[in-house]
Amino acid sequence: MSELQTEPIETRNEAHVDAMLRPSDTFVRRHIGPSGEDVRAMLEAVGVDSLDELVDQTIPASIRLREPLKLGEPRGEHELLAELKSIAAKNVVMRSLIGMGYHDTIIPPVIQRNILENPRWYTQYTPYQAEISQGRLEALLNFQTMIADLIALPLANASLLDEGTAAAEAMAMCRSIAEARRNAFLVASDCHPQTIAVVRTRAESMGIDVRICDLRMPISDWQDVAGILLQYPTTDGRIVDYSDIIAAAHAGGALAVMAADLLALTLITPPGEMSADIAVGSSQRFGVPMGYGGPHAAYMATKSEHARRMPGRLVGISRDAHGNPALRLAIQTREQHIRREKATSNICTAQVLLAIMASMFAVYHGPHGLRRIAQRVHGLTRALASGLQRLGHDIGAAPFFDTLRIRLNGLPASAVHEAARGAGYNLREYDDKTVGVSLDETTTREDVEKILGAFAGGSTFRVNVDELATIDPSQIANRKTEILAHPVFNRYHSETEMLRYITKLQSRDLSLAQSMIPLGSCTMKLNATSEMIPVTWPEFARLHPFAPADQARGYAKLFADLETWLAEITGFAAVSLQPNAGSQGEYAGLLAIRAYHASRNEAHRDVCLIPTSAHGTNPASAVIAGFKVVAVACDENGNVDVADLKKKAAQHRENLAGLMITYPSTHGVFEEAVKEICRIVHEHGGQVYMDGANMNAQVGLCRPGDIGADVCHLNLHKTFCIPHGGGGPGMGPIAVARQLVPFLPGDPIGNDTSVGAVSAAHHGSAGILPISWVYIALMGAAGLTRATQVAILNANYMARRLEGHYDVLFKGSRGRVAHEFIIDCRDFEKSAGIKVEDIAKRLMDYGFHAPTMSFPVPGTLMIEPTESESKAELDRFCDAMIQIREEIRAIEHGKADRADNVLKNSPHTIAALVSDTWCHPYSREQAAYPLPWLREGKFWPSVARIDNPWGDRNLFCTCPPTDTEASGSAV
Numbered sequence: 001m002s003e004l005q006t007e008p009i010e011t012r013n014e015a016h017v018d019a020m021l022r023p024s025d026t027f028v029r030r031h032i033g034p035s036g037e038d039v040r041a042m043l044e045a046v047g048v049d050s051l052d053e054l055v056d057q058t059i060p061a062s063i064r065l066r067e068p069l070k071l072g073e074p075r076g077e078h079e080l081l082a083e084l085k086s087i088a089a090k091n092v093v094m095r096s097l098i099g100m101g102y103h104d105t106i107i108p109p110v111i112q113r114n115i116l117e118n119p120r121w122y123t124q125y126t127p128y129q130a131e132i133s134q135g136r137l138e139a140l141l142n143f144q145t146m147i148a149d150l151i152a153l154p155l156a157n158a159s160l161l162d163e164g165t166a167a168a169e170a171m172a173m174c175r176s177i178a179e180a181r182r183n184a185f186l187v188a189s190d191c192h193p194q195t196i197a198v199v200r201t202r203a204e205s206m207g208i209d210v211r212i213c214d215l216r217m218p219i220s221d222w223q224d225v226a227g228i229l230l231q232y233p234t235t236d237g238r239i240v241d242y243s244d245i246i247a248a249a250h251a252g253g254a255l256a257v258m259a260a261d262l263l264a265l266t267l268i269t270p271p272g273e274m275s276a277d278i279a280v281g282s283s284q285r286f287g288v289p290m291g292y293g294g295p296h297a298a299y300m301a302t303k304s305e306h307a308r309r310m311p312g313r314l315v316g317i318s319r320d321a322h323g324n325p326a327l328r329l330a331i332q333t334r335e336q337h338i339r340r341e342k343a344t345s346n347i348c349t350a351q352v353l354l355a356i357m358a359s360m361f362a363v364y365h366g367p368h369g370l371r372r373i374a375q376r377v378h379g380l381t382r383a384l385a386s387g388l389q390r391l392g393h394d395i396g397a398a399p400f401f402d403t404l405r406i407r408l409n410g411l412p413a414s415a416v417h418e419a420a421r422g423a424g425y426n427l428r429e430y431d432d433k434t435v436g437v438s439l440d441e442t443t444t445r446e447d448v449e450k451i452l453g454a455f456a457g458g459s460t461f462r463v464n465v466d467e468l469a470t471i472d473p474s475q476i477a478n479r480k481t482e483i484l485a486h487p488v489f490n491r492y493h494s495e496t497e498m499l500r501y502i503t504k505l506q507s508r509d510l511s512l513a514q515s516m517i518p519l520g521s522c523t524m525k526l527n528a529t530s531e532m533i534p535v536t537w538p539e540f541a542r543l544h545p546f547a548p549a550d551q552a553r554g555y556a557k558l559f560a561d562l563e564t565w566l567a568e569i570t571g572f573a574a575v576s577l578q579p580n581a582g583s584q585g586e587y588a589g590l591l592a593i594r595a596y597h598a599s600r601n602e603a604h605r606d607v608c609l610i611p612t613s614a615h616g617t618n619p620a621s622a623v624i625a626g627f628k629v630v631a632v633a634c635d636e637n638g639n640v641d642v643a644d645l646k647k648k649a650a651q652h653r654e655n656l657a658g659l660m661i662t663y664p665s666t667h668g669v670f671e672e673a674v675k676e677i678c679r680i681v682h683e684h685g686g687q688v689y690m691d692g693a694n695m696n697a698q699v700g701l702c703r704p705g706d707i708g709a710d711v712c713h714l715n716l717h718k719t720f721c722i723p724h725g726g727g728g729p730g731m732g733p734i735a736v737a738r739q740l741v742p743f744l745p746g747d748p749i750g751n752d753t754s755v756g757a758v759s760a761a762h763h764g765s766a767g768i769l770p771i772s773w774v775y776i777a778l779m780g781a782a783g784l785t786r787a788t789q790v791a792i793l794n795a796n797y798m799a800r801r802l803e804g805h806y807d808v809l810f811k812g813s814r815g816r817v818a819h820e821f822i823i824d825c826r827d828f829e830k831s832a833g834i835k836v837e838d839i840a841k842r843l844m845d846y847g848f849h850a851p852t853m854s855f856p857v858p859g860t861l862m863i864e865p866t867e868s869e870s871k872a873e874l875d876r877f878c879d880a881m882i883q884i885r886e887e888i889r890a891i892e893h894g895k896a897d898r899a900d901n902v903l904k905n906s907p908h909t910i911a912a913l914v915s916d917t918w919c920h921p922y923s924r925e926q927a928a929y930p931l932p933w934l935r936e937g938k939f940w941p942s943v944a945r946i947d948n949p950w951g952d953r954n955l956f957c958t959c960p961p962t963d964t965e966a967s968g969s970a971v
Contacts, residue, residue, distance in 0.1 A: 108360075120511050140313075185208050229259065349583055351729055394406070596739060608630070608657055611660075622660065906927075
């Protein structure tokens with residue numbers, strides 16, 4: 001017997017027993033990097049005795065949370081995944097043949113295992129540092145090439161959020177291109193209903209006149225029309241030749257947008273052959289699970305002359321310092337950070353991970369494989385159509401690809417749906433009692449037989465699917481332009497070759513799997529394996545977003561839990577999970593404020609105050625939500641200038657709608673006057689929007705709702721552990737105070753709110769929400785609070801270590817920074833000719849991604865370590881920064897050449913270091929191994945420093961011919 005068991009029962013320490021019997025695989029200690037010993041050492045280094053003391057010196061007492069969050073205790077990973085599995089089991093995985101832009105698909109296992117489930121791919125950051133992002137940039141260039149080929153338009157971007165928001169972006173783009181007087185946008189009534197809903201929402205806030213109409217009817221007056229939107233094939237499956245409609249639009253001075261199905265385009269006439277100006281759509285059916293609505297990579301393609309009007313990111317080919325081809329993000333990629341309220345879009349988010357999956361699907365199958373899939377789907381649909389006709393049902397006369405709308409011959413629609421569900425299938429329900437069926441890559445002969453049985457009215461209907469498929473074939477294979485001719489789509493068709501190609505690309509990218517990514521405001525923290533595992537469970541991955549609600553009870557439970565937890569964390573009354581990016585969260589939150597004022601007969605309130613330090617998406621989102629932006633100054637300490645705020649609030653008292661503020665501030669400080677700031681705005685009739693980008697410094701310590709904010713968006717891909725995926729997926733749900741609850745985003749196919757839908761699916765990218773659910777449940781209230789405390793400790797420890805080498809630009813009233821801090825590098829340009837970009841590129845030689853450059857202050861670096869990094873990793877990064885400071889000092893003291901030095905020539909590639917010629921005044925060893933630990937395992941950039949201006953002057957954004965380099969051929 002153990003010593004514990006021999007003790008008298010009444011003397012046993014019940015707390016000790018409870019602790020002993022708790023799960024041994026608790027997650028908090030896995031998520032938080034520093035050990036207890038590390039924490040003690042760092043506390044000593046920053047000069048405090050405890051985490052509580054540090055927090056007291058960092059966060060104003062007036063906003064501190066006085067009671068623990070009501071979120072339960074920390075949990076063990078094994079037991080929690082078992083609980084989530086039981087929740088997932090409440091979802092019923094039916095074969096959903098609903099269509100509407102969402103289709104079941106086969107994810108090639110080599111792509112699922114080596115990209116979707118691979119932290120070398122899903123923990124990457126946005127490829128703003130291109131030299132260490134060449135792998136995913138090549139995959140995105142493949143995506144752009146794939147889209148441009150299939151659409152038959154020369155220029156495609158690196159993806160958007162979903163088809164509905166892509167259509168809304170295309171509408172805004174049409175108005176941007178059109179003459180000033182053109183303010184109408186015509187939408188075909190046979191577009192997907194969720195797309196129409198999202199377009200309506202965006203149009204209302206931007207003052208665009210959207211008209212839903214039958215565009216096959218003659219339009220008598222085009223003079224105020226900026227553009228038209230056409231669905232191809234239509235939402236009910238018809239293939240329409242839009243050439244005449246597009247010609248009429250062009251004759252009237254309008255642009256034509258087509259929302260097109262990529263798989264169908266392998267066979268049918270593409271938008272470019274019909275002279276469309278813009279095409280949008282989803283790449284979901286190219287090997288990306290439905291996930292109850294997302295995440296999926298939307299696309300946009302257009303003509304070359306519209307390159308600088310196109311929203312989102314664009315990968316282009318340039319050259320590096322040695323003249324070799326190199327990839328980077330091009331032209332307008334970060335325009336909202338530069339142009340702010342003058343930006344044409346607030347979207348700075350792509351769906352990179354999903355775009356990469358879709359591009360690899362095309363690489364793996366190649367043009368012949370994609371056509372084979374399309375021909376098979378169409379053949380099965382022909383068989384289904386023939387069988388339905390034999391049963392006496394009407395499928396219409398129009399050509400089709402994979403979708404049919406059936407007018408029933410005497411059968412009640414309810415009976416067909418009941419029979420289909422009994423056989424395991426969801427069909428589309430139309431208001432007029434017709435029935436929709438959309439087949440997909442996963443459909444089999446047996447499926448067609450069972451579906452026909454549901455339309456047989458209970459009678460036995462024996463069919464030979466092979467025979468039916470040969471009857472009355474629809475002549476749709478009329479595409480003229482070639483697709484996917486580039487060698488990349490014609491080489492990697494065996495799994496061995498595909499695996500090696502994926503591995504080659506991943507070796508060119510830096511991710512969290514190699515080292516910390518200390519980006520301020522971006523919160524690159526652990527994306528734990530246990531959080532990621534449920535994403536690919538079929539109970540979450542294979543649900544159609546418009547499946548009957550009784551088949552998604554597991555999702556309903558997960559949504560309810562998350563909404564409750566996030567409301568508790570933020571101190572708000574309700575949460576909407578619909579916005580599928582931080583930018584969409586900003587937009588949705590501002591729409592709620594706008595609708596609230598309108599409901600009080602104060603629609604004239606249209607002024608939004610935004611501090612000059614705000615994220616660039618803030619003013620862009622405000623304009624798109626229908627507001628006029630008025631800037632508020634910041635003081636010399638980086639805080640909102642309260643005097644200027646009072647002045648601007650009073651000046652715009654009659655029209656003040658609200659204030660956008662980031663807290664802690666973008667300067668990495670908990671502003672003391674935040675409650676006063678909120679009070680001033682409220683006293684002048686406005687609402688306070690809090691940007692939740694820095695929520696990682698608040699969780700468990702203070703809450704936006706208690707501070708005085710009225711709405712806050714949350715970046716689940718930052719604070720709540722959804723991985724960045726190389727620049728997407730993201731999720732940006734909003735939490736709102738009680739008065740704003742009626743103005744949360746509505747259901748895109750059953751909208752009953754005054755705001756409308758902001759994303760195509762009601763719960764946005766629902767398929768990745770299990771990640772945040774697992775994170776919050778595993779951490780519990782105590783774990784989340786501890787994580788925030790350690791994030792603040794890590795930042796203050798690093799700031800203390802770097803002081804004396806670099807100036808920390810902003811601190812709170814008691815000398816502390818929040819979870820991030822800014823170091824000043826501006827003087828180095830004068831003293832040594834070194835710019836902040838030189839430091840960023842030199843960090844690559846040390847195996848690190850650079851911190852955030854020149855934001856919010858030009859010439860600075862903003863560093864955020866997160867709570868997941870160990871003290872050893874923090875010290876490694878600090879050692880690198882200190883060594884770089886010594887390299888700068890060597891230039892200042894004349895010991896290193898001002899023009900030819902390790903910083904100016906960084907990053908150094910293997911090719912440069914092993915070259916027969918080495919003409920630099922410093923050694924190869926200093927270039928490659930400036931610190932001893934680099935010899936243990938070094939990450940090598942695959943290209944030297946990239947010439948971005950050259951690439952923008954010579955824009956090339958699709959895969960170049962293999963026998964030429966990036967020669968500057970314009971798109």
